Amino acid sequence: xxNTGKRKxxxxxxxxxxxxxxxxxxxxxxxxxxxxxxxxxxxxxLSGSENQELEGIIxxxxxxxxxxxxxxxxxxxxxxxxxxxxxxGYDAVWPAxxxxxxxxxxxxLVKHNQSISLNPVVFGIxxxxxxxxxxxxxxxxxxxxxxxxxxxxMSFCMTSATQSNSGxxxxxxxxxxxxxxxxxxxxxxLQDPKLQEKIHAFxxxxxxxxxxxxWLKELFLEEDYDAMVNYExxxxxxxxxxxxEGKELLYVVYPYDGLSIADSPLGYVDHGEExxxxxxxxxxxxxxxxxxxxxxxxxxxxxxxxxVSAENTEIFNPDWGIDTDQILSPIQMPDxxxxxxxxxxxxxxxxxxxxxxxCLDFSGSMEGSGEEQLKEAMAQILxxxxxxxxxxxxxxxxxxxxxxxxxxxxxxxxxxxxxDESLKKLYEQIEEIEPSGGTxxxxxAARAYELAAGYDLDAYTPAVILMTDxxxxxxxxxxxxxxxxxxxxxxxxxxxxxxxxPSQLQELAEETGGRVFDGTEDLTEAFRSVKGYN
Amino acid sequence: xxxxxxxxxxxxxxxxxxxxxxxxxQNMPKEIRVKxxxxxxxxxxxxxxxxxxxxxxxxxxxxxxxxxxxxxxxTADLTGMDYLFPSSSTALEYYQDLHxxxxxxxILLNTPIVLYTHKMVLDAFQKQGIAEERExxxxxxxxxxTELLEEGATWEEIGLPELYGTVxxxxxDPSRSNSGNMFSAxxxxxxxxxxxxxxxxxxxxxxxxxxxxxxxxxxxxxxxDLFSQFLRMGVGAKxxxxxxxxxxxxxxxxxPEEWETVKGDIRMVYPTPTVWSSHVLxxxxxxxxxxxxxxxxxEIQELAWEKHGFRTAEYLAxxxxxxxxLVGVADSLTQITQIPTYEVMREIIENL
Numbered sequence: 049x050x051n052t053g054k055r056k057x058x059x060x061x062x063x064x065x066x067x068x069x070x071x072x073x074x075x076x077x078x079x080x081x082x083x084x085x086x087x088x089x090x091x092x093x094l095s096g097s098e099n100q101e102l103e104g105i106i107x108x109x110x111x112x113x114x115x116x117x118x119x120x121x122x123x124x125x126x127x128x129x130x131x132x133x134x135x136x137g138y139d140a141v142w143p144a145x146x147x148x149x150x151x152x153x154x155x156x157l158v159k160h161n162q163s164i165s166l167n168p169v170v171f172g173i174x175x176x177x178x179x180x181x182x183x184x185x186x187x188x189x190x191x192x193x194x195x196x197x198x199x200x201x202m203s204f205c206m207t208s209a210t211q212s213n214s215g216x217x218x219x220x221x222x223x224x225x226x227x228x229x230x231x232x233x234x235x236x237x238l239q240d241p242k243l244q245e246k247i248h249a250f251x252x253x254x255x256x257x258x259x260x261x262x263w264l265k266e267l268f269l270e271e272d273y274d275a276m277v278n279y280e281x282x283x284x285x286x287x288x289x290x291x292x293e294g295k296e297l298l299y300v301v302y303p304y305d306g307l308s309i310a311d312s313p314l315g316y317v318d319h320g321e322e323x324x325x326x327x328x329x330x331x332x333x334x335x336x337x338x339x340x341x342x343x344x345x346x347x348x349x350x351x352x353x354x355x356v357s358a359e360n361t362e363i364f365n366p367d368w369g370i371d372t373d374q375i376l377s378p379i380q381m382p383d384x385x386x387x388x389x390x391x392x393x394x395x396x397x398x399x400x401x402x403x404x405x406x407c408l409d410f411s412g413s414m415e416g417s418g419e420e421q422l423k424e425a426m427a428q429i430l431x432x433x434x435x436x437x438x439x440x441x442x443x444x445x446x447x448x449x450x451x452x453x454x455x456x457x458x459x460x461x462x463x464x465x466x467x468d469e470s471l472k473k474l475y476e477q478i479e480e481i482e483p484s485g486g487t488x489x490x491x492x493a494a495r496a497y498e499l500a501a502g503y504d505l506d507a508y509t510p511a512v513i514l515m516t517d518x519x520x521x522x523x524x525x526x527x528x529x530x531x532x533x534x535x536x537x538x539x540x541x542x543x544x545x546x547x548x549x550p551s552q553l554q555e556l557a558e559e560t561g562g563r564v565f566d567g568t569e570d571l572t573e574a575f576r577s578v579k580g581y582n
Numbered sequence: 583x584x585x586x587x588x589x590x591x592x593x594x595x596x597x598x599x600x601x602x603x604x605x606x607x608q609n610m611p612k613e614i615r616v617k618x619x620x621x622x623x624x625x626x627x628x629x630x631x632x633x634x635x636x637x638x639x640x641x642x643x644x645x646x647x648x649x650x651x652x653x654x655x656x657t658a659d660l661t662g663m664d665y666l667f668p669s670s671s672t673a674l675e676y677y678q679d680l681h682x683x684x685x686x687x688x689i690l691l692n693t694p695i696v697l698y699t700h701k702m703v704l705d706a707f708q709k710q711g712i713a714e715e716r717e718x719x720x721x722x723x724x725x726x727x728t729e730l731l732e733e734g735a736t737w738e739e740i741g742l743p744e745l746y747g748t749v750x751x752x753x754x755d756p757s758r759s760n761s762g763n764m765f766s767a768x769x770x771x772x773x774x775x776x777x778x779x780x781x782x783x784x785x786x787x788x789x790x791x792x793x794x795x796x797x798x799x800x801x802x803x804x805x806x807d808l809f810s811q812f813l814r815m816g817v818g819a820k821x822x823x824x825x826x827x828x829x830x831x832x833x834x835x836x837x838p839e840e841w842e843t844v845k846g847d848i849r850m851v852y853p854t855p856t857v858w859s860s861h862v863l864x865x866x867x868x869x870x871x872x873x874x875x876x877x878x879x880x881e882i883q884e885l886a887w888e889k890h891g892f893r894t895a896e897y898l899a900x901x902x903x904x905x906x907x908l909v910g911v912a913d914s915l916t917q918i919t920q921i922p923t924y925e926v927m928r929e930i931i932e933n934l
Contacts, residue, residue, distance in 0.1 A: 157648070
C-alpha cells in the first residue's frame with residue numbers, strides 16, 4: 049500500500065471518528081432535551097409587597113441570569129397560608145420575615161433560605177411633631193409613644209397586624225414593651241387587663257390601616273397624617289419623595305423596647321424540579337453578590353446589622369434620625385401559638401372597630417355566575433368560621449351595613465351587632481335578594497356616606513366597600529354633595545367585576561384615599577383583600 | 583455509487599456510535615436516587631460538589647433531601663423517603679419508639695455543641711470571670727452562665743448597656759431541632775450539679791429548665807437558619823446562640839472573604855462541659871443502606887471535616903496533618919457530659 053492509500057485510510061478513519069463524535073454529541077443533546085423542554089426558565093416568586101421597590105434590580109437579575117422572574121405580591125399572612133397549603137405554582141417565597149416561613153412550612157418544602165436585606169420596623173413621625181414631643185433627643189420607649197397618643201398629640205398609620213408583617217411586628221413589639229417584658233410572652237400575659245387597656249389605647253391612635261406596607265406609604269404621601277409605622281426603607285423612600293415635593297420630612301424613631309427587624313428571607317420551594325433549583329440558586333447568588341447587595345442598600349435596605357457601605361452613607365441621612373452605628377436590639381417573636389393568639393386578639397378585640405359600608409351591585413347583569421360569586425364572597429367574610437381562617441373576623445364593636453343597589457337602592461341591611469349570629473343573619477338576608485335593573489354606584493356610595501354620619505367616626509375605622517360589575521350612570525354630583533356634608537373622609541375601596549369601568553372607580557378611590565381591587569378572576573379573594581385594609 | 587457507499591458507512595458509524603454509547607451507559611453504575619430528611623446543618627456537606635461527585639461516580643448515587651429538624655423528621659411523612667439523617671441518637675431512639683428499629687443506623691459524623699457570640703459580649707463574659715482563653719481557644723463556664731440565666735440578669739448588669747433585655751442563649755426549638763435539644767440536655771445536666779439527669783432527678787430540674795426556656799420566645803426550627811441569622815443580624819439581635827462547632831468551620835471554608843470581614847467580631851466558645859452531637863444516618867430501605875455505605879467513604883469523611891467541620895470517628899480529635907486553619911478550634915475536648923436517656927429527653931421535650 050502506498051502513501052496515498054494510507055492517507056485515505058487515515059482520512060476515512062478520521063471522518064468516521066468525527067462522525068462518531070458528532071453522533072455521540074447528538075445523542076448527548078437528545079439526552080438533555082427532556083430535562084430542558086418544559087423548563088421555560090421561569091421562576092415564580094411569592095413575595096411581600098415591600099419588595100416592589102426592588103423591581104429594577106430584579107429585572108437586571110433576570111437579564112443577567114437568563115431566568116425570567118415573575119413576582120406575585122401578597123401579604124405575609126397569605127404567604128404563610130400558601131406555604132401551609134404547599135405553595136403549588138410557586139418556585140420561591142420571599143416574605144418580609146423568616147417567621148412566616150417557619151410558621152408556614154409545615155410540609156418542609158423550603159430550602160436555601162437566605163436573608164436578602166435587614167429592615168427595622170420603625171415610626172416615621174413628622175419632624176416638627178417629633179421635635180415637639182421630644183422624640184428627637186435620647187431614647188424613645190413605647191410608653192412614650194403611648195403617652196403622646198393618649199394626650200391626643202399624635203395619631204398614626206399602620207398596616208393591619210393580621211395581614212402584613214410590618215403591622216404584626218410592630219404590634220408584637222408594642223405588646224412586649226407594654227408588658228414591661230423583654231421576651232417570653234405567655235397566653236396569660238395576653239389576658240392581663242392592664243395590658244389590654246394599654247394596647248386598646250395605643251391602637252386607638254391608628255388613623256388608617258392597610259393590608260400592604262407599600263400601599264400605606266403611598267397613602268401617606270397623598271394624605272396628611274402625623275406619622276406611620278413602616279419599614280425604615282419605606283420611610284426613607286417617603287422622605288425622598290417628600291423632599292422632592294418640598295414637603296415636611298419624617299423623623300425616624302426606633303422604640304428601643306419594642307423594635308423588630310424584618311430579615312427578608314428568599315427561600316426555594318422544592319417541588320422536585322432540578323432545573324428550577326439551579327435557576328433559583330443563580331438568582332439568589334446574584335442578589336447576594338457584593339455589588340448587588342450595595343444596590344439593594346442604596347434603596348434604603350440595610351445589608352449589615354451595623355454600619356453602612358461607604359458609597360451609600362448619604363442614603364441613611366442622620367438628619368432624619370438614622371444612626372446606622374447604633375446597635376439595634378430587636379424583640380424576640382413569641383412562640384407560634386402565642387403569636388397566633390396575639391394576632392387573633394388584635395383582630396377580634398384590640399384593634400379599633402371597623403365600620404364597614406358594603407355597597408353591592410345587584411343590577412340585572414349580575415344574574416347567574418356574578419351573583420353566585422358575590423354571595424360566596426360575602427359568606428367568606430360574614431360567616432365567622434370562614435373569616436377566621438384568614439384572620440378577618442369582625443372586631444369587637446364592629447358595624448356592618450350592606451347597601452344593595454341597582455340604578456337605585458334596592459335594600460339597606462344592617463347587622464344587629466358584632467356577634468357571629470347577627471353577621472350570619474346579615475349574610476342570609478343578602479343571600480335572598482335577586483339581581484335586576486341598571487347600575488348607579490354614586491347613589492349607593494352617597495347613601496353609605498349618609499349612613500356613616502350616624503356614627504362617631506373617630507371611634508371607628510370606616511370604609512365604603514363598593515363592588516360593581518358595570519359602567520355606572522355618572523351621577524357624581526349626588527355623591528359629591530353627600531361627601532361634602534360628611535365630617536370625615538371615608539375611603540372608598542372598590543372591587544371591579546365583569547365589565548366594570550375602572551376609571552370611574554379609580555376616580556372615587558383617588559379622591560377618598562381608597563383603592564381599586566380587581567375581582568374579575570377571584571371575587572372572594574378581592575373581598576378578602578379589601579377587608580384586610582380595614 | 584460512491585454516495586451509496588458513503589451513506590452506508592455513515593449509517594454503520596452512527597449505529598456503532600449508538601451501540602457504544604448505550605453499552606457505556608449500561609456499564610456505568612445505575613443511578614440510585616435517594617431522598618430523605620436532612621438536618622439543616624448538613625446541607626452544605628451534602629450539596630458539596632466534591633461530595634456529590636464521589637457519590638455519583640463511585641457509588642452511582644444521586645442524593646436529594648428535604649430539610650427538617652432532627653425530631654420533626656421522625657414524625658414527618660416518610661412516604662418515598664429512603665433515609666433520615668438527624669443529628670443525634672435521641673432522634674434515633676425517638677424513631678425506634680414510634681416506628682421500631684430502622685433497617686440500619688450508623689453514626690457517621692460528630693460535632694460538639696458550642697456557643698457563638700460577638701467580641702463585645704465575650705469581653706464582658708471574660709471580665710465577669712465566666713469565659714477564659716487557653717491556647718487560643720475560648721471556654722465558657724456553663725455553671726456560671728446558667729446562674730445568670732436563672733437570675734434573669736440583664737446585659738446591662740454584666741456591663742453591656744448597649745444591649746436591651748436579659749442575658750439569654752438563643753437556641754433552636756428543643757422539641758423540633760437537635761441543637762436546641764442538645765443544649766437543653768446540657769443545661770439540665772448543669773442544673774443537676776453536673777450529673778447526668780435521670781428519671782429520678784428530672785422532676786427537680788424540670789421547672790428550672792422550663793423557666794429558662796420560657797424566656798426564649800419564638801425559636802427557629804433549624805440550626806442553619808439560626809446560625810445565618812446570628813451572622814447576619816448583628817449583636818443586638820443575637821448576642822449569644824447555641825450551635826455546632828461544624829457550622830463556623832464550614833462557613834469559613836465556604837466563604838473565605840466574608841469570614842475575613844467578620845472574624846474580628848465572631849467568637850466560637852466551647853462550653854465546659856459540652857455534649858457531642860452524633861449525626862446518625864437511619865436507612866429506611868435498600869437505597870438508604872447504599873447511601874450509608876457511600877457516606878462512609880474515606881474521601882467523603884475527609885471532606886466532611888476539612889470543608890464542613892464534622893469530626894468523623896477518626897477525627898474526634900483532628901489529626902495533626904489535617905487541622906482546620908481556623909482560629910479557636912480546640913484539638914480535643916475533655917470535659918464532655920452525656921446526653922440523658924431517651925426517656926428523660928422525651929420528658930424534657932414534652933415539657934419545654
